[in-house]
Amino acid sequence: MQTLEKLSDRLFYLPPFQKTDRPILAAIVGDNQTLLIDAGNSSNHAKHFKEQLASYHVTGDILALTHWHWDHVFGLREMDMPSIANIMTYDKLKELQELSWEDKELDKRVEAGIEISFCADAIKLELGSMREVIIPDPTIIFEKRIKLNIGGVTCIIEHVGGDHSPDSNLIYIPEEKTLFLGDCLYANMYAEKWHYTIEKMYNLLGKIKDYDAEIYFLSHHPAPLTKDEFASFASLLQTSAELTNKHKGKIEAITEEMSSRFGRNLTEEDLEIITYFVNGYA
Ligand SMILES: [Zn+2]
Structure with missing residues (x-):
């Protein structure tokens, strides 16, 4: 089980877990509200994060999704709080709500090239026999950029796209000089061959350069980068x-x-x- 790391009074994160593809989850503690970043890949993952936060007397009030992939959204119902997503993520979640995650259906989608075995295998491992996944609708839907004031801390969420997933957001906390990149700098995995494209990478790196940060989170890297x-x-x-x-x-x-x-x-x-x-x- 992963243990919560405290970087400052305002910044906590739960490290990723490679075996079942759990991404990093984080909490930004403002004077008035606490923003959580990503919902986790299962109810168990979300529950574990909430319990770890509770041991520091931290409770989430609102949650921002970095992108639609299963490992970032399956814990949304367990999180049980208003959530923020861009319009593309919202549309993809509406599609996910219709799907079954049973072996037979997962295997069918892998066969049809809609799902990839990398995710299907991790889903089976993480969810075990509890395959009922309920994904609530996000609460706040934005297009390009949204800014939150949670009390003494600002959170800027910007839709940046990239090869990994066209709906990717980055989340920037200026007061902490911290940038959450989600999976946006990883390759496109929903393709015959995992890949990057030159133009999308230039575009993305250009956008990231605009943010002055000292700490960078990539959701499946074991620890933040300096x-x-x-x-x-x-x-x-x-x-x-x-x-x-x-x-x-x-x-x-x-x-x-x-x-x-x-x-x-x-x-x-x-x-x-x-x-x-x-x-x-x-
Ligand atoms: Zn992803």
Whole structure:
């Protein structure tokens, strides 16, 4: 079981759990309200988060969704509070409400290419035999950007999109210099080959640069990144995009130039990122 981490009086997070694809959940404590970030991948996940918060006498009042993927929304009913979503997330949730999560139906959707086995496997593992998933309608629907004042703290939620999911939001807390990126910098997994596209990445990195942050949360990274750690991750993405374009998706030329630019051998993570760009190069 994951244990809640306290970064400041205003900022708490529950680390992710890779085995069943639980993402990071977070709480921003204002003087008047507490904003929770993401609902978790099951009632159990949501319940565990609420219990951990309660041990610090923190209760959530309102919840923001980073995007529609199951692992971020299945705990919404258990959270039992008003929620905020952009219009694209809202529309996707309306679709999810109609689906069954039983093995047979999940397998059918994987077969049809609508669901991916990576998610279906994690859903089976996380939910066990309790497959009744009720996803309530989000309460507050916005289009591009919404700003909350929860008392001494501001939360800016901006719809930024990206390859991973077109409905992705980022959530910025200026007073804490903290930026929640959800999954927006991960690859598009709902495709035959996991991939990034050059233009979407440039676009996204450009938007992220506008936010002055010291702490960066990526929902499936084990811990938040410092400014320097994030800068090197962003530079890896930026350079991979640039070189994929320059070498027209030829992986050998890309890896060779990347290695010489970085002045070191490439790591497994470097190669994975390059592969996703090559997969998305058309
Ligand atoms: Zn996702």
